[in-house]
Amino acid sequence: MKTKAVKFLRYATILVFVLAIIRQITGASDLTSVGTASAALLLSVPIVLAGLGGLFSERSGVVNIGLEGMMVMGAWAGGMIGTKHGPWLGLLAAIVFGAVGALVHAIATITFGVDHVVSGVAINIIAMGLVRYLSTLLYKAGTWQGPSQSPDVNSIGTNSLPVLSGGNYFGWKSPDLLASLAEKHWFFISDLAAILRGITGDLSYVTVLAIAMVPLSLFVLWKTAFGLRLRSAGEAPIAAESLGVNVYAMKYAGVLISGGLAGLGGGFLAIVAANHYQENQVAGRGYIGLAALLFGNYRPGGIMMGAGLFGFADALQLRDSASVHALILLIVVVLAALVVRDIRKGKIVKAALTFAFAGLSLWYFMAVKELPGQLVTMTPYIATLLIMSLASQRLRMPAADGIPYRRGGLR
């Protein structure tokens, strides 16, 4: 574990260093600004939660395409209940609603053996229609903007790291060391400080809670008996059954936790990221969460990295399209690193392909001074796609994922 953490820190430092160089070259100051980092974190949280939701479900052997629908239900409940009863109860309602969606999925797939993808897609479609229908029923002219948007929810408090990133503590105003460092415009040091300030300052409590879910999931799934049994249901259900594990219960637990996490992700979108529910607020984040799950190779840490990547690209495109242009250069650097790795491993064909792609990207970077708006909006999706297809990994999905299970497989 320790070596892993060290490795991670080393890679993260290298990445920031590369970013700093690119910022210097291109002058795209938003690449490493406090605002970008903070927005990136905010944008990755729902994806982390969706990804962790997918993790619990798929580790128990149930494919959960329905994450999107569960997030939609969570977002709606967060907005509606949050408006009436305050943000915390709103979040609780989001979790419950997500879990209700998951319960439908669980009954369909586990008890009735419906194909997991079919059930998941059905839930996505039903969820969209259902929340729209409920909104129309609850809609009150005057206080509401319209049936597609709820009234505002009170915001949840924020928190910072004392001394390092400011904040107020019992009337004492903490210094903001990282922010002042970031303003010095020292090469690399200021870049690093800005990014750290961005991800540690003015954090919503919910963000902290959500990020804490990452180590918590790791702990639950890999250190407890419950986790071992849940994973055994996804790896070898018949073997698990032969050892007295209640595979159905484990799968139900996995899917329900999945729905709760996805619902929380939806609630986060409505209550923290925005301050009201709005139709189409989720906008495919459930699917991106699944992509992060695959990118992270069904591990919590990997999911966080995948979500962070997406969040970063998303934050850049929202804040400053010039930085997106600089991002192409980052892609070139990453591709070049992959080329070196592939050559070392002797995969010449793959290296050549990657090299050609790197060259193409570099040419595009040189040739085009400003990216067309549509392309800028697409950035996070393109980045996700690119990294997933090129950073070839040993993808290891749970062995019995998506395979309907019937008790009595022993016979």
Add this chain to the structure above:
Amino acid sequence: MSVAVELRHISKRFPGVIANKDVSMSVETGTVHALVGENGAGKSTVMKILYGMQRPDSGEILVNGTTVHFKNPNDAIEASIGMVHQHFMLADNFTVLENVILGSEPQHGITIDFAAARTKVVEMAAQYGLEIDPDVLVEELGVGQRQRVEILKVLYRGARILIFDEPTAVLVPQEVDDLFNALKGLRAQGMAIIFISHKLDEVLRVADDVTVIRAGSTVAEVKSKDVTARQLAELMVGSELPQPSTHGDTRRPEITLALKDVSIPTKSGSRDLISHVTFNLHAGEVVGIAGVEGNGQAELVEAIMGLRDYTGVIEFSAANINDLSVAHRRDLGIGLIPEDRQRQAMMMESPLWENRILGHQRGKPVMNGFVLDMKTIMTDTKSIMEEFDVRAPGPQTLAAALSGGNQQKFIVGREMSKAPSLLVASHPTRGVDVGAQGAIWEELRRAREKGMAIVLISADLEELIGMSDRLLVMLRGVVTAELDPAKTTPEQLGSAMTGAS
């Protein structure tokens, strides 16, 4: 010695079939008790009943003298009965330790006490001679080691009565030896071991007592030291046994297959997988390739079929076929009975007529221009089934629904249907019952008389000696000896295979 398990007059019927009828056996503690019978004789049903997976219609089960009624395997586990399944029940992506403790994890607060579990498993493994690294992933283990994990799982749950369901079916000889040593260790610790098998030589090696079951009923309970394999086999089938043998010399002058200096180098540059193999095979001749598994036989087959790159020359009917593809070689008249029928010879989830097409998908009689000739395929499949006594309802039956023996007879029939001039038969009778074994031998004999050249690879030494005109012994990829089967005993062949002589 006390009786650990006793079955009294167990009967079980399924709709349409009587699986068990009046089965009785008694297993003493500190012994290995073998349950033998042909495939389909009802061995597995007996064990499923004893392990609580099925309930008997009538009869009594006694464990340590008291009558028990198991509703499910958990009840059996509670009564200290453990089952080592033939098809391993392991999660590949889990470590050995995780697999062993799953379902009864030692707790430390809310976490699993991995340290305590590891200590216990390592101690247990040492005690019973089942050493294994607890932290390695199961997917990295070989078959023999996986079986150790299965045994450890059962022991970890406190089993004193162990059921082994055909444990040697998947093992290579060396692993079988290890398993038998482990069994002896367990026996010495006072465990009662029930060993299900139809491999009689193994049964006689390891068991103290043998119960023979035929057509669902126990026909004999004997001490293993009082019987021979032959007597046991005759008890099993209830009649005389088929013999692997050929008559006379049917060898013809023309050379069907010639290997000249064939080697398969490894990528890493270490020892060649097979090295400078040279031999001629005449039409009407059977050459037996003897060797402990993993000494290059599989690679030799792949080279002949063109599945693997090799150096040297392979000639078929005096023409160099080095540059020909697998398809081309098969079209020329080379047939193959692969060693693993379920993986390499059949699509288990497909009907028999589709399996009939496999390997014959180019041209007549299967194809009629660009479309499948369904009518011919069906009649053809039926005639193969008749001719080779494949017992199945019809061409639409899924391959998976057939017993191993019937699957194998079907594969032999399929390969013979094209009357190849060369047949590469890799373990043609492995894992099939005595009846099917006799039938397959008979087919090979007839084909040989008609002038087919046969490369026979087998782990069954009697089969090799009985069926071959000539024996080549392979050791570490090299042909180390050529023997005349008429003057070779299984013991001599065995020691030649290990390089002892």
